[in-house]
Amino acid sequence: DLLNRIDKNLIKEAKVLLSDSTKISIIPHSGPDGDAIGSSLALYQYLKKKGKQAQIISPSAYPVFLKWLPENSDVWIYTNGKKKAEEYLNSSDLIFIVDHNSFKRSGDLETVLEKATAKKIMIDHHPEPEPIVDLMFSDVKMCSTCEMMYEFIEALGDENLIDDRISECIYTGIITDTGGLSYNSSQPRTYQIVGSLIANGIDKSKIHSNVYDNFSPDRMKLLGHCLDQGMEVLSDYQAAIIKLTKEDLVRFNYKDGDTEGFVNYPLSIQGMKMSVIFIEKDDVVKISFRSKGNVPINSVAREYFNGGGHMNAAGGRTDLKLDEAINLFKKVLPDFHKTLEEK
Ligand code: 5GP
Ligand code: MN
DSSP: OSOOOSSSHHHHHHHHHHHHHEEEEEOOOSSSSHHHHHHHHHHHHHHHTTTTTTEEEEESOOOOTTTTTTTTGGOOEEOHHHHHHHHHTTOOOOOEEESSSSSGGGGGGGHHHHHSEEEEEEEOOOOOSSSSEEEEOOOTTSSHHHHHHHHHHHHHHOOGGGGGGHHHHHHHHHHOOOOOOOOSSOOOHHHHHHHHHTTTTOHHHHHHHHSSSSOHHHHHHHHHHHHHHEEEGGGGGGGEEEEEEEEHHHHHHOOTTTTTTGGGGGGGGGTOOOOEEEEEOOOEEEEEEEOSOOHHHHHHHHHHHEEEEEESEEOOOOOOOOOEEEEHHHHHHHHHHHHHHOO
């Protein structure tokens, strides 16, 4: 279980697609996280080393705690320049769909990608991939798309091109998708890869500090407020709910990414198996779900909140009002909790 996990036949096909292409687009998911941006930047630097013309086009903006990553300044944000991005995409020979597996997760790029005629390769670790690409690398056993990107480059025979800067990007996605290697990261191979990244010269503590020790005073106060005023513990169901209203966000000068990770805190309460955060945005309530162990919280996200994700980390959104959304969750919680006991 320490060997490369990429399908060797698919890699042969990837080699052909890569050698047939000169202009390549890389698309992370909308509202990109550390894994989406880290894997995109790793792939971007690798392709440039291979002599390709490459461009990352992010469907939307992402938080400042990812902006220290190597080559970050080369990323285009689609919503900041749609025409330029569409021209690049429509003249690309190859498009990588990274860290997502449905155009619904490509945000405003959804219809552009649906119409794009270039060959497409998916590199992703989410369940239930849609048949939207010519070549699909999809593996839910990977802790992150970044881990998979390491495997992908190694399987192409180019492990020696993974330098310290590419390694920093890969390590960032591995830690942001596993809560700093706390959950979803029990395969020995992950640590072999991490070992290689360290051997490549990454500064582990610098990366952790850049990713996690980045709170503004307002963000820290927003966290305190939301745990103090906005938390409800439903001990009978081993669940906690936290919420943030529009007014809370204004009061603490909310910036993109400020609520990242908040949903994890209630899982530190003894006995909790589920935590959900409801965030009231302008025209939609965004929801993040986290669970522990064999609790498929993604089914709740999928069935009731127009979302999905992994078993222990999922997301969704709803047009319901904040309180209505919370009430809906409370209404379905007893039955969901019962299905857990029956297991
Ligand atoms: P987060 O709570 O950090 O936004 O998302 C947690 C996980 O759920 C991520 O892996 C993300 O890709 C996935 N996720 C978030 N929102 C959605 C959604 O609307 N649909 C699907 N299928 N997955 C989502
Ligand atoms: Mn991911």
